[in-house]
Amino acid sequence: MREIITLQLGQQSNYVAAHFWNTQESYFTYDAGEESPVDHDVHFRPGLGEDGTETFMPRTVIYDLKGGFGTLRRLNALYDISGDAAASSLWPGQAVVHRQQPIGASAYQESLETGQAPPELTTSTVRYWSDFNRVFYHPRSIVQLNEYELNSTIMPFEKWHMGEELFANLDKEHDLLDRDLRPFVEEADQMQGIQIMSGIDDAWGSFAAKYIERIRDEYGKMPVWVFGIQEPTRGLPREKRLLKLVNKARALAELSSQASLVVPLAMPEEQLPSNIQLDPASPWHVSALFAATIESTTLYTRLKTTDRIYSSNLGHMTDLLNVFGRQTIANIEMSPIEPPNPTQNGTNNPENLTNARGEYISNIYDNVVDDESESGSQKGTAHLAVDLSSPQDLRLDSRTRRSRKRYVFSQVRTYRGPEIEETIEDSKDGNATGRFGMSRPPKVHKNNNRSVIKERMAIRTSLSTDTSVMDKVRGLRTAAIPYIGLEDREMIGNELAEIADGYKEGWSSGSDDDDD
Template sequence: MREIITLQLGQQSNYVATHFWNTQESYFTYGADEESPVDHDVHFRPGLGADGTETFMPRTVIYDLKGGFGTLKRLNDLYDITEDASSSSLWPGQAVVHRQEPIEASAYQQSLDTGQAPPELTTSTVRYWSDFNRVFYHPKSVVQLNEYELNSTLMPFEKWHMGEELFANLDKEHDLLDRDLRPFAEEADNMQGIQIMSGIDDAWGGFAAKYIEQIRDEYGKTPVWVFGVQEPVRGLPREKRLLKLVNKARALAELSSQASLVVPLAMPEELLPSSIHLDASSPWHVSALFAAAIESTTLYSRLRTTDLAYSSNLGRMTDLLNVFGRQNIANIEMSPIKPPSPAQNGTNGLTNPTNARGELVSNPNDNSIDDESDSGLQKGTASLEVDLSSPQDLRLESGRRPRKRYVFSQVQTYRGPNIEKTAADDEDGVTTGHFGMRRRPKVHNYRSELSFPLLDSYPKLFRDDNAHVVKECIAMRTALSTDTSVMAKVRGLRTAVIRSIGVEDREMIGNELAEIAEGYKEGWSSGSDDDDD
């Protein structure tokens, strides 16, 4: 088997992961003559419930703060055997039991428990990520950290060092890898990798960095992918935005030295295309968009290996993206594909749109891609509608002229019916960098007829050309790229935050960020006019 173990670190990542697990659950088939194209053993583990019932639950460990789990219980209906507390106590006297008032289950959860048609979820009815959760978790998967409380105003869990200290204290007491991760790893026959979803703009970044450091000591050769989730910052005061940038800078510096691949995700500050209606103040909405990109990009790591042409694994995709061995931070983009109307003649309604970088969005049905366009698009590479890789960070590199983006390697995914192969799909375009140096971007294409399912737990984000809500499923394109825009973002981040980092860490973090940026100008410039002071 090709098992992947998931770690979910913090409230932001748990929202994303809940959408991810709901989607995986929707791929299960129950008819004797039906077979899912997804290999469920990759992400799910078999087991036995407390009453001997066979179970199939996610291979995941969920960490959150006190109050972050909402109505989710550590022991669910498959494992909950009620026992009188007084009967199991060694105390001979009368026991006094104090119980905190439980959080009332949402109407959606109540409908799942009773088997009734669920009510429509809204941004006001989703209070916690557990309010729209559709799967059962093993008791070992649920880990509540009581040292901090969710949304506390007295001691918010928002500074990098808090995450580092929390991990160190817990690890000293329990050895977190032995207690939480190792049981799932030992069940795996041939572990494909570890997938981590974590906040990187708050204290969870520090927690994740220490966790991955321990993972590297125990599982040195195992691919580790990190999806670094960030909260929208529009409307936040300046000091909060700066704190998030400092946390992110430290996260990129630390995680890039340990993880196989780091994929930052953030909502673009520019307007989204008309096909997406999203409330940026709702973590349910924002995480749904992130989850669609993550689930579609990694789909090919869990397809059944009978489709050898388009099945892959985390290790292979890491090697495809990291061309020069120093490029393990990747950008992620996505485009929902609207069903074309007859009047569009297969254009999908794309009339020279641009993305957050100002690049022309590539049309999946257009075969006429030049070697290099004015927008910087290279032959064979894709530039999609929604750039989730923090394109606003490019503006942090003040005082420098904007540069075209050059792609070193790109993994393109196409999912959905009737997605035609284009002439550019099998061509690696040669592009010219500074001083006439020529590079051939590596473009790798994966396809599946399995559309992205739009469940009743998923917000109604997508619209067709007539502004009607898209229901049931939608075709999707994604692109995961290593390119020179990472250099500009990391440099700008370094300049913006370096004076806000403590003196004891300033030089180390500054040097690490500079080294990361250096790895993304391989072959494109001599460095004579680009070096930092």
């Protein structure tokens, strides 16, 4: 069934995952005449509730700190998971139970329980990621780590060694893979991989690195994709920004050698297109942008296999992106496209679509880079409006570093929206070529079933391995190394330098290469 198991590590990733699961839930169809193009068995597992009711819940394990789940535990109507702490205690003597004041349910969650029309969510009403969650989770999916508390001012979960120590202690006591992950793996018939959403700029980065190390010991060459979520740093004090920078450097050095693909995501500090309006201080808003990009660019992994033109899997896409075997870090970009204006003539005409700059487009290959200027790339590769992979703290000095041509080794483009006619021709040697004459155009996955996927805005995404990763990793190394402890400085510096070198293979830079 091509199952994918998801691991969610930390508050930032759980915000993104909540949007992701809400989207998957929206693909379910209840009309006999309407069929979803999405294979729900990829991300959802069948089961039975305590009362014998059939359930269909996400194949996910959710880790968060004490206080991070909000009201999620008590809102599950299918399983009673609010056990009596005194009755389940192994202590034979008198037990004294201390209870914190419970967190009140949000108006949105109350409306879902009562079946009423939900109120509009706002940045002030979303306090936790569970406040806008629309799906039920199996009790095994919910793992609260009581050793640390969310948003603690006394002992915040933000230093690298905290995540390493927490994982080591928990794994020694419980064997986390046996307790949390293995039950979901054993349910899978033909697993295609593991998808991990984790913070990489706090202690969750080291927790994820240790977790993947254990996964590799148990499951060998299983494809493991990591979406590394980063918190916006604008307005944070300098010490916090430097700490996040160091954590990110450590995380990329560790994860790149263990994961099949690492996709860092950060809010760009450049101005967003006019058709994206969000509050950068709201994790609900920021995670919605991340989730829309992740969900769109991985849609092909859960499409029904009857449509083999667009369906694929994590292993195949890993092989496609990692051309030389050393390119495990990928850039991710997105671009929103305005839908046709129904008040104008030609409704549903693809020619009425506009891009982020308000320009009309007529083809999904439009607005890709088609020149070899100093800031461009080779012909036919997409450079979209919003680059979510840029280091948020990094400033490459343009006065001392010349602009480098962006060479793309491999790229997967996804388009979601109204069907648009493509311009594809057959070359003389029988290979498909795009409108720019590339012998191997970047692979494009589309989904045009608007009756099921009811988005109001078409989205194009791009997942690529290219030489800009080399510049970003080098810049990250230069910025972070002075603030890493002497005992680890040389090792991490060498690992980052080796990662950057992996994006030089297979091409000749000529005079574009410069000193590190």
